[in-house]
Amino acid sequence: xxxxxxALNGLQYGMMLFLMAAGLTLVFGVMGLINxxxxxxxxxxxxxxxxxxxxxxxxxxxxxASLVAAAAAxxxxxxAVIRRLYARDHLDQVLATxxxxxxxxxxxxxxFGSFPLYLTLPPSLSGAVMLPGGLHYPLFRLVxxxxxxxxxxxxxxxxxxxxxGIRIRAGEADRxxxxxxxVDIARLYTIVFALGAxxxxxxxxxxxxxxxxxxxxxxxxxxLAFVVVVIGGIGSIxxxxxxxxxxxxTDTLGxxxxxxxxxxxxxxxSANTVGASLASxxxxxxxxxxxxxxxxxxxxAGAGR
Amino acid sequence: xxLKRLLIGGAAAIALAGAAGAEPVKVGMITTLSGGGAGLGVxxxxxxLLALKNAGEAGQQVELVIExxxxxxxxxxxxxxxxxxSDQVDVLTGIVWSNLAMAVVPAAVAQDKFYLSxxxxxxxxxxxxxxxxxxxxxxxxxNLHEAAGAHATDAGIGKVFIMxxxxxxxxxxxxxxxxxxxxxxxxEVYTQVGQTDYAGEIAQxxxxxxxxxxxxxxxxxxxxxxxxxxxxxxxxxxxxPAFSFSQDILPxxxxxxxxxxxxAQWSKDLENQPNAAFVETFQAEYGRLxxxxxxxxxxTANLLLxxxxxxxxxxxxxxxxxxxxxxxxxxxxxxxxGPNQHPIQDYYVREVVREGDVLTNKIIGPAMADHGxxxxxxxxx
Numbered sequence: 001x002x003x004x005x006x007a008l009n010g011l012q013y014g015m016m017l018f019l020m021a022a023g024l025t026l027v028f029g030v031m032g033l034i035n036x037x038x039x040x041x042x043x044x045x046x047x048x049x050x051x052x053x054x055x056x057x058x059x060x061x062x063x064x065a066s067l068v069a070a071a072a073a074x075x076x077x078x079x080a081v082i083r084r085l086y087a088r089d090h091l092d093q094v095l096a097t098x099x100x101x102x103x104x105x106x107x108x109x110x111x112f113g114s115f116p117l118y119l120t121l122p123p124s125l126s127g128a129v130m131l132p133g134g135l136h137y138p139l140f141r142l143v144x145x146x147x148x149x150x151x152x153x154x155x156x157x158x159x160x161x162x163x164x165g166i167r168i169r170a171g172e173a174d175r176x177x178x179x180x181x182x183v184d185i186a187r188l189y190t191i192v193f194a195l196g197a198x199x200x201x202x203x204x205x206x207x208x209x210x211x212x213x214x215x216x217x218x219x220x221x222x223x224l225a226f227v228v229v230v231i232g233g234i235g236s237i238x239x240x241x242x243x244x245x246x247x248x249x250t251d252t253l254g255x256x257x258x259x260x261x262x263x264x265x266x267x268x269x270s271a272n273t274v275g276a277s278l279a280s281x282x283x284x285x286x287x288x289x290x291x292x293x294x295x296x297x298x299x300x301a302g303a304g305r
Numbered sequence: 306x307x308l309k310r311l312l313i314g315g316a317a318a319i320a321l322a323g324a325a326g327a328e329p330v331k332v333g334m335i336t337t338l339s340g341g342g343a344g345l346g347v348x349x350x351x352x353x354l355l356a357l358k359n360a361g362e363a364g365q366q367v368e369l370v371i372e373x374x375x376x377x378x379x380x381x382x383x384x385x386x387x388x389x390x391s392d393q394v395d396v397l398t399g400i401v402w403s404n405l406a407m408a409v410v411p412a413a414v415a416q417d418k419f420y421l422s423x424x425x426x427x428x429x430x431x432x433x434x435x436x437x438x439x440x441x442x443x444x445x446x447x448n449l450h451e452a453a454g455a456h457a458t459d460a461g462i463g464k465v466f467i468m469x470x471x472x473x474x475x476x477x478x479x480x481x482x483x484x485x486x487x488x489x490x491x492x493e494v495y496t497q498v499g500q501t502d503y504a505g506e507i508a509q510x511x512x513x514x515x516x517x518x519x520x521x522x523x524x525x526x527x528x529x530x531x532x533x534x535x536x537x538x539x540x541x542x543x544x545x546p547a548f549s550f551s552q553d554i555l556p557x558x559x560x561x562x563x564x565x566x567x568x569a570q571w572s573k574d575l576e577n578q579p580n581a582a583f584v585e586t587f588q589a590e591y592g593r594l595x596x597x598x599x600x601x602x603x604x605t606a607n608l609l610l611x612x613x614x615x616x617x618x619x620x621x622x623x624x625x626x627x628x629x630x631x632x633x634x635x636x637x638x639x640x641x642x643g644p645n646q647h648p649i650q651d652y653y654v655r656e657v658v659r660e661g662d663v664l665t666n667k668i669i670g671p672a673m674a675d676h677g678x679x680x681x682x683x684x685x686x
Contacts, residue, residue: 012504114347116340116341116528116557121536127536128536136537140536212557215340252504276471276496
């Protein structure tokens with residue numbers, strides 16, 4: 001029973017990481033851009049959700065606002081800053097997008113203050129539900145799992161079945177060629193960037209609802225999202241999905257099980273300490289193992305990229 | 306950029322310096338003003354400033370430099386170095402978190418600065434690591450948790466699940482609780498500092514056969530846990546130190562906290578004249594109820610002012626003796642220092658209640674009287 005609940009926790013965490021990593025891997029794969037400011041877009045979505053939900057009293061409007069605000073912020077940033085960076089090397093991109101983190105963080109602090117904001121769930125989403133097998137589980141965490149799965153399906157359909165998806169895949173394969181074929185590459189990039197931003201903002205709003213909305217909330221998640229992208233293979237949505245679930249499960253189950261296993265050897269306090277540290281190292285061990293066996297990532301397009 | 310500086314009454318202090326006979330004392334306040342722990346630092350700052358304001362002319366003798374440590378030990382160390390070397394402060398204060406205090410305090414007192422703690426009081430600095438220039442005006446870290454353990458024993462709770470963040474104050478917390486709890490601890494869990502998702506811990510609580518949960522999660526950690534606990538449908542009663550149900554946490558947690566018992570050395574309904582004045586002026590000045598952190602900082606500032614009235618800071622021994630007398634009107638009613646310069650005071654059990662449309666705490670009984678700490682004997686100075 002405990003294991004089932006922890007597995008659901010891992011699944012929920014993985015879905016959240018997927019929402020974050022999907023945008024990152026798209027931008028990385030299609031544009032070859034390292035976007036450190038992705039965590040800021042996650043934060044922007046969370047703040048938009050909190051502000052709109054507080055102003056209108058409707059959580060659903062807040063959630064919609066998180067998508068719109070993060071997409072708008074993403075498009076704006078792409079046009080104003082990112083567009084100038086495609087031809088530059090990765091160091092310039094890292095510097096510029098790191099600067100964006102600082103701008104976003106201070107700007108948000110200026111607008112909303114340093115105090116964390118807290119969202120209240122609508123009654124229809126709050127509380128726990130009984131799952132088959134008698135397990136009680138918070139409804140909203142199930143909703144996050146559902147949203148994550150829906151986004152994964154939607155993205156797969158978008159990439160595999162639509163004209164825009166064809167262009168995105170083509171852009172990934174050879175950007176000069178599709179430019180020469182008459183595709184407006186600048187607009188394509190803006191759309192992809194805004195799409196990634198919207199997903200990050202959506203993830204921020206969902207997570208902000210169960211945790212808290214505060215300046216700097218995006219950076220810890222960003223690091224994990226990069227781990228997911230590396231494990232899954234750069235540019236692969238499928239890889240991001242599998243990688244996110246792997247990381248989510250490994251982290252959650254590691255934290256849940258390791259202290260118990262170690263306490264058979266040591267006393268509770270040190271088993272706890274060592275177990276918790278080992279658990280946080282586990283995902284990086286996972287990344288290292290994947291990189292040794294498949295340097296291009298699980299679903300990467302090839303080592304040459 | 307992130308550092309905010311505030312110089313209070315600098316020019317006025319110099320102008321008045323001749324009058325009161327004492328030179329202005331420069332105080333460096335390092336506290337947490339951003340991120341999940343910001344509520345604690347903001348209350349610390351506001352409580353301290355209020356005491357200076359209420360003291361009138363005497364308060365203007367204190368020149369205060371305030372900086373945000375972002376709840377990061379490395380940032381706190383940088384600020385402390387800067388305050389000691391370039392601002393040349395005489396007294397340091399304000400640190401909320403024990404891991405930051407461990408990074409700053411030993412070095413500061415070694416450089417001959419006084420450190421008056423408004424909150425953090427790790428066991429390491431109460432026992433063998435005590436120092437003549439270090440005073441804790443709040444408590445010793447274990448104290449509130451010891452009181453909670455005593456309360457859990459009195460309430461006849463047979464089995465508890467205990468949980469705290471993995472940092473000095475968290476370890477002190479669980480040690481303190483277990484020192485006075487006579488029942489069975491079924492599980493002991495350490496979480497990460499700054500952790501915001503408690504799904505894993507809540508699953509463990511659900512699976513355990515504990516009758517109650519004791520937890521110490523200050524600031525944003527407590528808010529996140531309480532909200533998620535309420536959503537989880539796990540109904541086991543909660544007990545904790547005041548930090549887990551402090552005035553900075555209650556508005557965000559909401560009704561989920563109603564009826565929860567917690568332990569503290571202060572409460573806003575404690576009946577004494579200094580406390581009534583403190584609560585009234587705090588509300589008038591800031592438009593909200595004061596938290597425990599504000600009360601501790603208010604007492605710290607008044608302790609400093611009482612010593613400044615008795616001794617000159619240049620005479621460090623006399624100044625230290627004046628501090629040790631603790632001759633100030635404490636909002637806790639009675640207050641004195643033990644041999645290791647940590648408080649000997651009363652602890653109370655409080656309950657979270659609704660007053661009008663705000664949630665707050667009300668004292669429902671005593672927990673421990675004239676309680677010192679377990680480390681005083683190890684202190685040699």
